[in-house]
Amino acid sequence: MxxxxxxxxxxxxxxxxxxxxxxxxxxxxxxxxxxxxxxxxxxxxxxxxxxxxxNGDTVAVLAVTKDNRIPFVEQYRIPTHRWTLEIPAGHATSPSERPLDVAMRKLRQEAGFEAEHYTQFGRFINTPSFSTQHTSMFLATGLTAVDRSSIGPESPRSNVRLYTVDEAYRMVLNGVIVDAKSVIAVLRAHCGLDDVQQH
Structure with a gap:
């Protein structure tokens, strides 16, 4: 900031x-x-x-592999009748599930990775005109590949695609990546993540 x-x-x-x-x-x-x-x-x-x-904020995970690529998940979204490329994200399943727990679960389930380090680096209001929904964003590094689980009926076994920050940035500019949380994450990564402290 x-x-x-x-x-x-x-x-x-x-x-x-x-x-x-x-x-x-x-x-x-x-x-x-x-x-x-x-x-x-x-x-x-x-x-x-x-x-x-x-149950609190939606949680999104900007994960970066050791070779500096970001995993994006192919998701079929019923309201818009289209496939999207999105960073892993989701909601708590109970009031006791913390945002960090959600980040860890969704990165594993959707992208097939576990991370050594998680750092929250942002929070935004999704649609303030009609919703209270906020999204908390985490940077995940030190990734290790693990088995994925099913995502759901819309995208029962979607693909995970890995892109560099520059590739993802061009996809945002070209309108290929249109999901808001993913656009925000890519733009933040394009500006640099050196100031995000690792815990």
Whole structure:
């Protein structure tokens, strides 16, 4: 992260709207959906649907092999009806599973690697217009190949592809890698990872 603030910004200013009521309309393992009513001095009464995830942050893993390549997993995504290239990622399966535990599990399950070192290097809000979902990002190094497990019905045995940072960066620029967490990870790697401390 740079030390220069280019625009002063206060994210904790008072809210311009007042929440009046909230009711849960969808409940699932990973997320719930609420119908929320608000009041605004400018537009009056209005409603929004808000998705909030359960069991903490989504976790994504930027793994780097000893020959400086990043594993990407081929995933078939039903909502967009297309295959994507994504870094390993997922959700906690219970409130007690820590983000680091999720990172270790998803790297092993999806990419077929275990790592000696994990360092959290970022966190972002996925879709702040309608969701509370945050993604915590981990750098994983010192990789060892292990057996993978099945991913799920959408991609029961997808391929893992290894690309250098420069190759992945060009794929981001060319619109081949379009998954947001993967784009963010590749751009961060392209800027350099020397300042990410290993634990």
């Amino acid at each position: 740079g030390n220069v603030t280019y625009r002063h910004f206060d994210p904790w200013r008072p809210s311009p709207v007042k929440e009046e009521s909230r009711s849960q309309i969808v409940e699932s393992h990973y997320f719930n959906v609420d119908r929320v009513a608000f009041e605004s001095s400018q537009v009056g009464h209005f409603e929004r649907y808000i998705l909030h995830e359960n």
